[in-house]
Amino acid sequence: MPKGIDKATPFTAAQAKTLAAAGYEFAARYLVPPSYAWKRMTSDEAKLITAAGMQIVSVFETTANRAASGADAGRNDGAAAYAEALAVGQPKGTAIYFAVDYDAQQRDYDNIEAYLKAAAKQTTGYKTGVYGSYAVVEEMAKRGACTHFWQTYAWSKGKRSSRANILQYKIDTKVSGIALDLNESYGNEGWWNANPPAPPEEEITMKPEDADKIIKFLSAAWFAATTKADKAEFNRLANEVRKAAGIPVQ
Incomplete structure (x- = not known):
């Protein structure tokens, strides 16, 4: 104890x-x-x-x-x-x-x-x-x-x-x-410390296989895009999908 x-x-x-x-x-x-x-x-x-x-x-x-x-x-x-x-x-x-x-x-x-x-x-x-x-x-x-x-x-x-x-x-x-x-x-003391709280884990809200399907469409849109801004936006959206599925971002 x-x-x-x-x-x-x-x-x-x-x-x-x-x-x-x-x-x-x-x-x-x-x-x-x-x-x-x-x-x-x-x-x-x-x-x-x-x-x-x-x-x-x-x-x-x-x-x-x-x-x-x-x-x-x-x-x-x-x-x-x-x-x-x-x-x-x-x-x-x-x-x-x-x-x-x-x-x-x-x-x-x-x-x-x-x-x-x-x-x-x-x-x-x-x-x-x-x-x-x-x-x-x-x-x-x-x-x-x-x-x-x-x-x-x-x-x-x-x-x-x-x-x-x-x-x-x-x-x-x-x-x-x-x-x-x-x-x-003996447990459940209610004690604490001054360390900052750990950041919350990102919640997984999407199946990886569903994420892959969506990313394929976004990838096609990325290749069809004609400006850097559009490509950057499609890349951002793909990473948001990856986060939702717990997949490493790229």
């Missing part, structure tokens, strides 16, 4: 390279407003994490028990997280986790659910997840409050949820002198 870290403060390029070389495959960092600059991820940081060879997990957290404030807080935080995700270049379809970074109790669950669902409505195109204890992960999964789950061992009483996509199994430690927490992942 992939090993990763989460870190409160921004990476330097040297730190990212050191941790990637040590075998860590992903790094969790914060999408937060500029007023939290001490822990805020920027697009430049996302690029250097990617350049080192690690994937990125995005998490939103301002204060530890913010999610207990309910739907209004969720709407505000969702909008803020959305703006930050766009600013750092996070691709749509990946996940933004919202933190429940305290020992939440049964009395808090309704507000946490409302917070997560309100945040999800503001993060159009992104998946939403929750970071929290075993009980929080289990309860929010049961309620359908989000789609991704990052469990911390804190407050979990030794239990691990089968719903967890990521598990934070050790906090407040150091690797090569870098202060961080340790994680492992």
Whole structure:
């Protein structure tokens, strides 16, 4: 299973390279407003994490028990997280986790659910997840409050949820002198990187044998053409037919 870290403060390029070389495959960092600059991820940081060879997990957290404030807080935080995700270049379809970074109790669950669902409505195109204890992960999964789950061992009483996509199994430690927490992942993490997306493959919409027949007619027209412009146009049309059939252009 992939090993990763989460870190409160921004990476330097040297730190990212050191941790990637040590075998860590992903790094969790914060999408937060500029007023939290001490822990805020920027697009430049996302690029250097990617350049080192690690994937990125995005998490939103301002204060530890913010999610207990309910739907209004969720709407505000969702909008803020959305703006930050766009600013750092996070691709749509990946996940933004919202933190429940305290020992939440049964009395808090309704507000946490409302917070997560309100945040999800503001993060159009992104998946939403929750970071929290075993009980929080289990309860929010049961309620359908989000789609991704990052469990911390804190407050979990030794239990691990089968719903967890990521598990934070050790906090407040150091690797090569870098202060961080340790994680492992189990799939469908919703992580991302800053590499540009691969260009879409051209769709094949025509059978090669049909393309050959059309190209023969275009070839005859090419030979009959009397101007360079007409010949160039027939050649262009033939190549468009070749593309539609997945045949190399000429």
